[in-house]
Amino acid sequence: ISVVLCCLSDDGKLSFDEFNAYFADGILTTEELQELFYSLDGQQNKYTMIFGGFSRHLIHRRILNVAILEAMNKTKKEYQDxxxxxxxxxxxxxxxxxxxxxxxxxxxxxxxxxxxxxxxxxx
The missing domain is CATH 1.20.5 (Single alpha-helices involved in coiled-coils or other helix-helix interfaces)
Incomplete structure (x- = not known):
């Protein structure tokens, strides 16, 4: 399963500058981030980024988020009664x-x- 990260700006494209602004962590150099950017966007189309390598981690986070939201909804319904x-x-x-x-x-x-x-x- 691939996770698509939509563009960060309103122009419909994800530029390296936007990617860098969001993901720069002070550890990777600009060149390393650029290498990561182009390796994640194998087609380099700038319209979407395919994060296949991150999908496993994001799926676990999504499962946790869904479980928490379901528990909160159940709690709300039970609380009212x-x-x-x-x-x-x-x-x-x-x-x-x-x-x-x-x-x-x-x-x-x-x-x-x-x-x-x-x-x-x-x-």
Missing amino acids: SSVLGQFVTRFMLRETSSQLLSLQMSLQCAMEAVEEQSRPAP
Whole structure:
């Protein structure tokens, strides 16, 4: 399965400058990003970019997003029909889940920073 990343600007095309602005991570050089850009867009048509190599990771993220949205919808429906106690428990669980997600977000940020630091060439 290929994932198509639509253009970032309103002109209907994805230029290298747009690609660079979005994906530059401070680790890859402009030349490396350019090589990546042209390798991902094998036909170099600039209208769409085919991200076959990223599709596996994006599919897992999409599955997680769908599962979370389905759980939220189910919670909303159950909340409306719950007793006062049931609604209280739901609100409490949502706050706890939110706290856990924030904690995970901080851990992910630290991991990203560590990986980026390891990826930078030594001075």
